[in-house]
Amino acid sequence: MQNQKHILVIDNDVQRRHQIETVLSFVGENFNTCSEDDVINYFQNKNDLLTVILPGQLSEAMLKLIKQNPACPFILHDTVDLEQVSNFGNVVGELSVPLNYAQLTEFIHHSHQYHNNLPQQRKNSVSNSLFKSLVGISDKMSQVRFLIEQVAGTQASVLILGESGTGKEVVARNIHDLSDRVKGPFVPLNCGAIPAELLESELFGHEKGSFTGAISTRKGRFELAEGGTLFLDEIGDMPQPMQVKLLRVLQERTFERIGGVKSIKANVRIIAATHQNLEEMIKTNEFREDLYYRLNVFPIETPALRERKDDLPLLLKELLSRFESVQGQSVRFTEKAIESLMEHSWPGNVRELSNLIERMIIMYAEQVVDVAELPKKYQHIDVENYQPEYPEELLERDAINELFSGFDYDDDDETDDVDSLVSNEFNETQGSINYGHLPSEGLNLKEYLAELEISLIKQALTKHAWVVARAAETLGMRRTTLVEKMRKYDLQKDNA
Helix, strand or coil: CCCCCEEEEECCCHHHHHHHHHHHHHHCCCEEEECHHHHHHHCCCHHHEEEEEEECCCCHHHHHHHHCCCCCCEEEECCCCHHHHCCCCCEEEEECCCCCHHHHHHHHHHHHHHHHCCHHHHHHCCCCCCCCCCCCCCHHHHHHHHHHHHHHCCCCCEEEECCCCCCHHHHHHHHHHHCCCCCCCEEEEECCCCCHHHHHHHHHEECCCCCCCCCCCEECHHHHCCCCEEEEECHHHCCHHHHHHHHHHHHHCEECCECCCCCEECCCEEEEEECCCHHHHHHCCCCCHHHHHHHCCEEEECCCHHHCHHHHHHHHHHHHHHHHHHHCCCCEECHHHHHHHHCCCCCCHHHHHHHHHHHHHHHHCCCEECHHHCCHHHCCCCCCCCCCCCCHHHHHHHHHHHHCCCCCCCCCCCCCHHHHHHCCCEECCCCEECCCCCCCCCCCHHHHHHHHHHHHHHHHHHHCCCCHHHHHHHHCCCHHHHHHHHHHCCCCCCCC
């Protein structure tokens, strides 16, 4: 077989080496055997080696061979001193004596897995420019990338399963981009978004005059995807009659336009996707079993965001970068905000996360977003909202404006709220304000305002049984502002 890896057996004991050869021949594995003196000749092309079997007592040269070749897995057999190799991670197992068929096949499997998971293998197998839209370092996303790599170079039909918003079309596009059809078109079609009576025309096209409204010949998606990939999203929503016609195309690789008689060859790779459970739909006769097995040659399941929450910070970074490049604006999230988002269940998956980021950019562009700024359903951490402590002069001015914000005044008058108060009249006898003229002897405005403010605050608090929120509402101010004033004037229920 071309490019098939082989096993190398290194043993100076001819009889024992012959026993291993007999077992490997029976198993059907490609192999070579040699003595320790000839190992250099057989070890030159390490990329062709699946594993190396080292029987007997390990010499210094063999220990050095294991240590200097960490990318190659080794299997030991009839080894006396295992302590010598206890720290070598590339030793995948020790064969028992006599040789055991089941154990040997298990260790060969371990060797294949060792190669599949080599760090440099995974890192360099695909260009860094690819998979850029598949963000995440979790095990589940690594598995998705691995499956894409395995199937992309084939012509097999792929069925992508997963909840809405998990990026099934992104997976399909990556399969296309990694395949030999990359120079051909990628044509998506949402089967659930097209009315049933129009879906056949959408897929196969129609001839002029084939039905009312067919004023010209029109190509369908199969023709548009010629030489490339046709992505059928939400395949579970396809009506039964169309399922039969799609099955025929998959079997015969030909189709006809509506109203046409000429058979058209379909050189198209089919990738389908759905969020529904097709096996359950088969039981209820909503989906054809034969079509399911035609599509489900190579299934890939996209994980929900709640199953890979460790990827959320990377997704945030990627989505923020995309929004900034398109809109020219972004936001930043505090560590606490990210921690709170990681506690969310994300029923809408990555699409929901994208919508949240867009909302935050609209509301807090170029600002830092903390837990308190997140919508209520995303606040899973109790964090006290920051309340700034303004200088006293700012608070006093704010208090004056809040107390007298209800008075009408002429917008053309250049006087402010305090000046309008000075023009009011006081009743000297009762010590109350009549909002007329200033008393002739004058008054200490600051002290008077403070007393007036205290009086009004007490009245509001008494009226609402000292429920601060309601009193603040009556006074037309924020609850935090009222609390600050109560602290300033030492207003408590007990000493009121």
